[in-house]
Amino acid sequence: MFGAIAGRYDLLNHLLSGNIDQRWRRLVTRKLYEGLPVKARILDVACGTGDLSLALAEGGHAEVVGVDFCRPMLEIAALKSSKRRGDVPFLEGDALALPFHDSSFDGTTIAFGLRNLASVEDGLKELLRVLKPGGKVAVLEFSKPRWAAFRIVFNFYFTKVLPVVGGLISGSRGAYQYLPDSVSRFPNQDELASMMREAGFEEITYQNLTGGIAALHLGRRPRS
């Protein structure tokens, strides 16, 4: 499914979100770096076409690696990185069996990826495993708008308009129908925070973005 939409993925992300997605990614970067060492090692899991990985690498604050299991997505990420003269390596790998040793990274991120994994719990455990003790995780994901009136308007757009526009432009109606369907099955803000706690993270906080359309959850691997 992701391979089929890779070519139009960035265009549709920016179009369907009114470019808000870029603002959300910059926020992830800012929040993740608070309290992390300079030249931290960061792993961006389910990196797709690399927008978050490249935002994380901007300014040379960190050494960033992107990993995804979809080659067409990775090829676009690598092309974008080379155009920006970036040196982010984009590797093929499964988020449920990351090709890295335990305790390899100061930070791990996953943006709009966790929802797609066969097991959210196992995905969280992998994000924890590859983190160094004291390392930080950032999870950016669609969530549940907080206010009832806004939720009704947004749900109309998300379930009726977005699948049609996304389907027409990408040529894959299924992928853009899958998006609202998978978001409706995904845990809400508090449930995800509890799942992160159960997976072993501590210091979990979250913030709603754009009224709760998305949420950014942060957590840490315990120091001992």
Ligand SMILES: C[S@@+](CC[C@H](N)C(=O)[O-])C[C@H]1O[C@@H](n2cnc3c(N)ncnc32)[C@H](O)[C@@H]1O
């Ligand atoms: C909606 S895209 C998000 C891409 C990117 N993180 C972003 O913010 O635009 C979801 C990505 O998750 C990847 N993905 C889904 N399941 C995966 C898995 N088990 N292992 C690695 N990548 C996975 C897909 O290939 C796709 O690139």
